[in-house]
Amino acid sequence: MAHNTITAALLAAVTDYSQPMLTFYHDGTGERTELSAATLGNWAAKTANYLRDEAGIAPGDDVLIHLPEHWQTAAILLGAWWAGAHVHTGAGADDVAHLSVAFVTVDDVDRYDADEVVVASLDPFALAVKDLPIGVADFGSAVRVHGDQYSPVGIPAGPALDGRSVAQVLDTAAAHAADNDISAGTRVLTTRPWHDANGVIEQLLAPLAVGASLVAVADADPAKVEAKATAERASVRR
Known part of the structure; x- marks a missing residue:
């Protein structure tokens, strides 16, 4: 079944x-945050509604x-x-004529010209970034008040990720998943x-597009990877 959005396809793969x-x-930082499909879907819905x-x-x-x-980046992408x-x-991004919204870290708050600038705190609990400039929104605060269900209406086929269509992204993700068992x-x-786009497709979307679950480790300590894989019962390690 064809889907008009990447998010719809990912959620359809959930059993x-x-x-x-x-x-x-x-x-x-020592963070470990686990999100069920329901929780990640709720954050994506809040983002989409916002x-x-x-x-x-x-x-x-x-x-x-x-x-x-x-995990906030994943929720924002899906939303x-x-x-x-x-x-x-x-x-x-510098080649884009007009950015409607820019999601950035606090360090890049002045880097991009967009109608709306939203700062993601990257806090495990999505706690707010304090003392932001006037006109700049905090991601957690901005989306938390919105509904955790979303019903897209009239989404036409079009580019989804750095010029790639929904079908191209999903096909590439599925092929990468197959190539990596x-x-x-x-x-x-x-x-x-x-x-970046290739990383998003290969590392984030490839597992989720085929109904797998993902353990993503940032700033990984090589000495701890094996223990994490065992604790998380990961059969594929990348």
Whole structure:
């Protein structure tokens, strides 16, 4: 079945919404955050509702997501796609004529010209970034008040990720999963980056697109990877 958004395809691959979809570690900070498909879907829905109802995003609008690997980044990606946005990573964003929304870290708050600038705290509990400049929104605060269910309406086929269509992204993700023995029910651990388009497709989307679950480790301590893989019952390690 064809899907008009990447997010719809990922959620359609879920067989049990109570099971972990994304488990995020950051070895530098000690963070471990586990999100079921239901929880990640709720954050994505809140983001999509914010983009449509508050930021005024229409399908096809250009949205920048220039963030490192984090569960918030995954939620923002899924929310933006659900709203029908054309997502741009940091690479190549300077060539975009008009950015409707830019999701960035606090260090990049002045870097991009967009109608709306939203700072992701990258806090394990999505706690707010304090003392932001006037006109700059905090991700957790902005989306938390929005509904955790989303019903996309009239999303036409169009570019989804740095010029790639929904079909191209999903086909590439599925092919990468097949090449790496990832299938439904597989538990995948990756220490590889996914802050650009290729990384997002290969490291984040490939497992989720086929119904696998992902353990993503940022700033990985090589001495701890094996123990994490064992504890998380990951049969594929990357």
